[in-house]
Amino acid sequence: MSICILGIESSCDDTAAAVVCDGYLLSNVVASQKVHEAYGGVVPELASRAHQQNIVPVVHEALRQAGVAKEDVSAIAFTRGPGLLGSLLVGVSFAKGMAAALGVPMIDVNHLSGHVLAHFIKEKGAEETKRPSFPFLCLLVSGGNSQIILVRAYNNMEILGQTIDDAAGESIDKCSKVMGLGYPGGPVIDKLARQGNPKAFTFSKPNIPGLDYSFSGLKTSFLYFLRDRVHESPDFIAHHQADLAASLEATVVDILMDKLRKAVKQYNLKDVALAGGVSANTGLRNAFHDHARRYGWNVYIPKFGYTTDNAAMIAITGYFKYQDKAFCPMEAPAYSRVSI
Numbered sequence: 158m159s160i161c162i163l164g165i166e167s168s169c170d171d172t173a174a175a176v177v178c179d180g181y182l183l184s185n186v187v188a189s190q191k192v193h194e195a196y197g198g199v200v201p202e203l204a205s206r207a208h209q210q211n212i213v214p215v216v217h218e219a220l221r222q223a224g225v226a227k228e229d230v231s232a233i234a235f236t237r238g239p240g241l242l243g244s245l246l247v248g249v250s251f252a253k254g255m256a257a258a259l260g261v262p263m264i265d266v267n268h269l270s271g272h273v274l275a276h277f278i279k280e281k282g283a284e285e286t287k288r289p290s291f292p293f294l295c296l297l298v299s300g301g302n303s304q305i306i307l308v309r310a311y312n313n314m315e316i317l318g319q320t321i322d323d324a325a326g327e328s329i330d331k332c333s334k335v336m337g338l339g340y341p342g343g344p345v346i347d348k349l350a351r352q353g354n355p356k357a358f359t360f361s362k363p364n365i366p367g368l369d370y371s372f373s374g375l376k377t378s379f380l381y382f383l384r385d386r387v388h389e390s391p392d393f394i395a396h397h398q399a400d401l402a403a404s405l406e407a408t409v410v411d412i413l414m415d416k417l418r419k420a421v422k423q424y425n426l427k428d429v430a431l432a433g434g435v436s437a438n439t440g441l442r443n444a445f446h447d448h449a450r451r452y453g454w455n456v457y458i459p460k461f462g463y464t465t466d467n468a469a470m471i472a473i474t475g476y477f478k479y480q481d482k483a484f485c486p487m488e489a490p491a492y493s494r495v496s497i
């Protein structure tokens with residue numbers, strides 16, 4: 158009999174559901190919430206309401222596309238945390254209700270390990286891609302996280318370093334907001350950066366011990382720099398958009414790669430993976446490939462659709478946990494903050 162896992166993700170502003178059967182992804186549906194664009198960032202209350210509207214049709218569509226009947230679902234995997242509590246509660250409560258109705262077990266998934274295990278998503282009929290072998294290092298960079306993770310096994314991960322303040326994506330988003338580029342700024346900065354000079358401007362880099370990151374200093378130095386220049390010449394931003402974007406991106410990438418190189422040396426590992434929404438960034442991808450050439454790293458970058466928030470990564474993590482019978486009780490609450 159097939160093992161079919163329905164995965165549900167609702168930790169931030171994407172309502173997502175996916176089905177993995179016998180290790181293969183059969184459907185992956187995401188409803189992104191446009192409502193936040195007008196505010197320049199995710200508004201938690203609005204996110205929760207949108208999840209309420211989206212969750213039923215999204216789950217329905219994921220099952221339909223997979224060709225799997227509700228009765229054939231073996232277990233429901235759901236993001237339990239970390240994330241926005243109101244958003245999480247929608248997915249967690251839905252998963253509980255559906256699991257109770259179907260009489261199937263529930264599997265709680267840590268959103269962060271989901272991002273890491275996105276590297277193991279397999280599609281039917283697709284060419285077999287190379288996957289990292291354990292143990293490996295994973296740089297997880299998203300709107301809310303910047304971490305270096307030692308991945309010993311599917312169910313054994315350790316955070317070696319993480320941001321002590323802002324995340325890399327958050328810092329790019331805030332800087333781009335100040336430049337008047339809208340939200341989320343990451344993709345716009347990426348596009349502009351391709352036409353600019355990464356050495357045009359210099360912004361401060363943090364000096365943090367160990368493998369931890371810090372991005373709030375960069376954000377502040379960017380803001381002060383712009384304030385002074387705009388004071389002298391009001392059109393400064395408009396005239397230097399591409400150079401500003403390229404220099405900002407280059408600084409973020411340098412900060413990320415400096416610590417990652419340190420971790421690779423310290424742990425003497427060659428398999429290095431990238432995960433999270435910021436891994437879509439061209440400068441960061443180029444830096445990974447450059448490090449592969451220069452230092453002999455084996456680098457792994459998942460398909461874009463699997464790097465941003467999605468339920469395929471929750472379903473595949475649920476599939477691995479199902480093999481270990483790692484189920485969770487019905488009373489398990491959502492959690493907003495958690496380590497791996």
Ligand code: KG4
Nearest residue numbers: 299300301326341343347434435438465466
């Ligand atoms: O993993 P993700 O979808 O979820 C959150 O943690 O929110 O990551 C979203 C982040 C945002 O900060 C967005 O600006 C950033 O990923 N991002 C990018 C690019 N595409 C998305 N940052 C830089 N360059 C990109 N091409």
